[in-house]
Amino acid sequence: MRDLRIGVVGVGMMGADHAERVARRISGARLVAVSDPDMDRAGALAATFGDVRAIDDPLALIGDADVDAVVIASPGFAHAEQLTACLEHAKPVLCEKPLTMDAESSLRVVEAEHKLGKQLIQVGFMRRFDPEYAALKELLDSGELGRTLLLHNVHRNRTVPATFRSEMIVRDSLVHEVDVARWLFGAEITRITVHAPRPSGLVGEGVQDPQLAVFEMANGAMADVEVFVNCQVGYEVRCEAVGEKGNATIGLGVDVLTRRAGHWGGVVPDDFRVRFGLAYDLELQRWVDAVAKGTIDGPAAWDGYAAAAVCTAGVRSLQEGRPVEVEMVPRSEVLG
Ligand SMILES: NC(=O)c1ccc[n+]([C@@H]2O[C@H](COP(=O)([O-])OP(=O)(O)OC[C@H]3O[C@@H](n4cnc5c(N)ncnc54)[C@H](O)[C@@H]3O)[C@@H](O)[C@H]2O)c1
Numbered sequence: 001m002r003d004l005r006i007g008v009v010g011v012g013m014m015g016a017d018h019a020e021r022v023a024r025r026i027s028g029a030r031l032v033a034v035s036d037p038d039m040d041r042a043g044a045l046a047a048t049f050g051d052v053r054a055i056d057d058p059l060a061l062i063g064d065a066d067v068d069a070v071v072i073a074s075p076g077f078a079h080a081e082q083l084t085a086c087l088e089h090a091k092p093v094l095c096e097k098p099l100t101m102d103a104e105s106s107l108r109v110v111e112a113e114h115k116l117g118k119q120l121i122q123v124g125f126m127r128r129f130d131p132e133y134a135a136l137k138e139l140l141d142s143g144e145l146g147r148t149l150l151l152h153n154v155h156r157n158r159t160v161p162a163t164f165r166s167e168m169i170v171r172d173s174l175v176h177e178v179d180v181a182r183w184l185f186g187a188e189i190t191r192i193t194v195h196a197p198r199p200s201g202l203v204g205e206g207v208q209d210p211q212l213a214v215f216e217m218a219n220g221a222m223a224d225v226e227v228f229v230n231c232q233v234g235y236e237v238r239c240e241a242v243g244e245k246g247n248a249t250i251g252l253g254v255d256v257l258t259r260r261a262g263h264w265g266g267v268v269p270d271d272f273r274v275r276f277g278l279a280y281d282l283e284l285q286r287w288v289d290a291v292a293k294g295t296i297d298g299p300a301a302w303d304g305y306a307a308a309a310v311c312t313a314g315v316r317s318l319q320e321g322r323p324v325e326v327e328m329v330p331r332s333e334v335l336g
């Protein structure tokens with residue numbers, strides 16, 4: 001079978017990383033085109049690979065007859081239109097999180113895909129492919145720790161650009177824990193509270209960083225999350241699951257401990273591309289393999305919608321300073 005011809009839309013930090021991955025590490029796939037409104041960026045990236053076209057209009061890339069499947073890594077505000085175009089052209093698409101910016105537009109995407117009668121959308125919740133998270137999921141599902149009661153999560157970035165405002169911390173960062181909690185518990189989040197602790201003095205005026213979120217799950221379990229995207233240290237993602245008979249923690253980063261010049265310790269990765277590099281590779285490879293069989297293998301459009309619904313409630317909670325119920329259309333009403 002011939003290689004899947006892939007086009008990447010949006011080649012900033014994540015898109016360039018995915019383009020490189022498709023071009024050099026994923027089997028059964030070939031990078032054929034990249035698109036970005038910043039044509040200098042797209043052109044320079046394409047030139048590093050050789051036989052790859054740079055196309056300025058993302059919708060033209062999506063409709064291009066020589067592109068079989070699309071990776072969307074544009075900013076979240078552009079996803080709804082680009083996903084809709086992928087569905088119109090019946091192109092399989094791996095879309096970076098968030099699926100779209102709010103619950104309503106995400107629901108429209110889910111409905112449009114459902115109308116086609118084929119799952120074409122996979123969402124880039126890559127933590128599900130991380131070997132540590134996958135091992136935690138397997139352990140919890142085995143029942144060895146009894147029922148899972150609580151999750152404690154830490155999600156820290158060293159710094160983010162000044163354009164990363166309080167709502168983005170919910171939609172772009174906390175959204176990962178939203179997916180992790182739904183996935184690990186196998187239950188929906190029914191209520192969210194996003195607390196606003198004393199903000200760091202090192203962030204832009206009016207930015208609420210850190211944030212402390214609490215999720216209440218449909219099965220009665222709860223999860224808490226510290227999100228701190230300007231923590232200054234490095235990239236840290238941890239998750240501790242507390243079960244009836246024991247607990248389990250991932251993300252301790254105890255890889256190689258070194259002793260040198262009166263200190264001991266290890267390295268804190270600079271960003272997600274290091275911490276989750278293998279997860280992105282596995283995510284892309286499994287997606288390419290699944291697309292070759294006409295399906296997906298990972299979080300679906302519905303998971304993107306559910307996460308968007310929780311984040312929409314989360315942004316309101318942050319703004320109004322109170323717990324907010326998650327409003328979601330029941331799955332059976334949308335997907336039958
Ligand atoms: N899964 C993860 O861990 C992870 C990590 C980082 C980013 N992301 C996601 O990837 C996406 C991109 O994030 P990033 O950090 O690479 O951002 P970025 O700002 O580094 O890059 C975005 C790129 O998209 C381009 N762009 C702007 N508008 C566009 C449009 N309408 N169509 C196509 N391209 C457009 C910009 O010119 C830029 O080159 C976001 O959805 C983000 O949430 C996911």
Ligand SMILES: O[C@H]1[C@H](O)[C@@H](O)[C@H](O)[C@@H](O)[C@H]1O
Nearest residue numbers: 157160172173174176229272
């Ligand atoms: O867009 C990024 C990305 O999704 C990372 O995985 C997350 O840790 C960051 O907080 C977010 O800014």
